[in-house]
Amino acid sequence: MLRKKLKLSKVEEQNEYEVSNNNTVCNELSHQSIYFGASPSIDNLISTKMINIQRNLNEILDKIDFVKHPICYVYNPTVYANEPYEKYMKLYCNNEKKILFIGINPGPWGMCQTGVPFGEVNMVKNWLDIDGNVDVPNKMCNERRIQGFNCTRKEVSGDRFWNFFKDLCGTPKRFFRNCFLYNYCPLAFMKEKGANITPADKSMENTLKSSLQEACDAAFNEVILTLKPDIIIGIGRYAEKRALDIVKHLSQDIKVLYLLHPSPRTPGNNNWAEEASSFIKKNNLTEFFN
Template structure:
C-alpha cells in the first residue's frame, strides 16, 4: 500500500502575511511612555509596583512570562475619565499588536505609541468629563493624526487652535515617502483642516466644542503598501474581523465611560462600525448619525463646509456648538 505523501508548508507562504508585533521590551516601553505621559511615578520592588498618581497609591503586580505572547501588563492608575480613556486605548493597542494582516500591508503606523505624549495631552486637556456627542473618524491620516497624535490633527489646527504641541517620535518602520516629522511636518491634512475649521468657526474656542463633544478615531492604526498608498480598514482583506472586534469593544467602553448619547460617524464606514458597536454592546438608546467625510478626494465635496453645516442643523446638533456668551 503506497505511503501518504507528506506536505511541507512553504516558507514563502508562511511569510506572506504581515504581522504587527512587538517584543516584550517594546511592549513595556510603550506602557512606560503612556505612564510617563500620565505623570505616573512607578517604583518596582520584587513583583510589587507602587504607582503614585494624584496623591493616590495603587499597588499591582506585573509578571512577564517567558512566552512572548503571554504578557501580563501593569495597569495604569485609574482616576479621572481621561486616565480611564487612555487605559482603554492602551488595552486596544495590546490586542492589535499580534493581528496578522495580508502581505500587501508593508507599513503600520500607530501614533498612540510614537506620539503618545501629544495624544495624552489631547485626552487630558479635552476629555475630562462626560460627553453628549461623540464624533468618530475611521483611522489616522498620513498628514494629520499620524504626525500629531490627535484625531484629524492637521498641524496648524492642533498647534494654533487646540494649543497642543510636543515631541513626536518615529514609527519603528517608516516609508521614505511618509516620514513622521511631527510638528515640523510641512504638509497639511485637508480633511482635518476642514473638520476642525468648521468647529472653530462654530464654537470660537476649543472649550466650547469639547463642552459637549469629543473627537475620536475608531482604529488607531494607519496602513500602507510598499508604494506608500494608504489602505483603509475598510479595504483590508485579512485580519479585519479581529481588528473590528477589538476596535468595537474599545468603542463600546468609551461610549459607556463618557455616557455618550449621540454618535456621529464621520463617513459611512465609521457610522457602520458605530451602529454595530451599539448593537453589540446592547446600547439601544444611543443615536447613531452620519456626517459626510471632509476628504477633498470625495466626488462633489468642494462645498463640504456648507453641506456639513446644513447636515448638523438637520440633525439638531448645532445647539451643542454655540459660542459662549461674552
C-alpha cells in the same frame, strides 16, 4: 444642606462634583467594562479611563501581524506620538459627552504626525494648543515620513474639520464641552509606495480585517460606556456602520448619525463646510456648539 453646613468653597464644591461624577462612572463600568477591575478607584478620571482603553487596545493590536500583502507599513501614532495624544485626552476628555464624533483611522499628514485625530499640524498647535515629542514608527515609509510638528504638509480633512468647528465654536473649550472626536482604529496602513489602506479597504485580508474589527469594536464599546453620548456621529459610512453595529447591543438610547467625510477624495465633496453646516441644522444640533 451639607454644603451650607460645611461652608464649602467653590473649589471644594467643584471637587465634590467631580468625585461624585467619577464615582458614578466607576460603579457603572465595574459591571460592564472589560478593561477595568471590579472596583476601580473613585479618582480614576474619564481621561485616564480613555487613555487606558487605548493602551489596552494597543497591546491587543500589537500581537497581530498586519504586514501582509498589500500592507507594507503600519503606523500607530498613539504609541510613537503618545505625548501629544495623551495631552489631547487630558485636556479635552474630562467629562461625559453629549456628542461623540467617530473617525476611521489616522491620516498620513494629520494624526500620523501629531497623534491627534484629524490632527492637521497648524490646527493642533495653534487652535487646540497641543504639542509634544513625536518619535517615529519602527519601520517608516519614505513617502510617508514622520516629522511630527515640523511637518509642512497640510492634511485637508483635518484642516476642514477643525477650521469648521473653530468658526462655529470660537474656542476649543466650547466644542469639547459637549463633544469629543475619537478615531475607531489607531492604526494607519500603507502600501509599499505609501498609498493609504483603510480598515474598510477590500484589499485587506479578511482574517486581518476581522481581528482588527473585533479589537476596535471592543475598545469603541468601552469608549461609549465611558463617555455616555446621546449622539454618535460617524464621519464616513464605515464609521457610521461600526457605531450602528455596537449601539444595537447596548441598553443606552443612542442616536447614530452620518456625516460626510471631509476628505477631498470623497465623491461629491465640493464644499464640506456647507455640508457640515446643513447637517448640524438639519439634525437640530446647534445648541451643542453655542
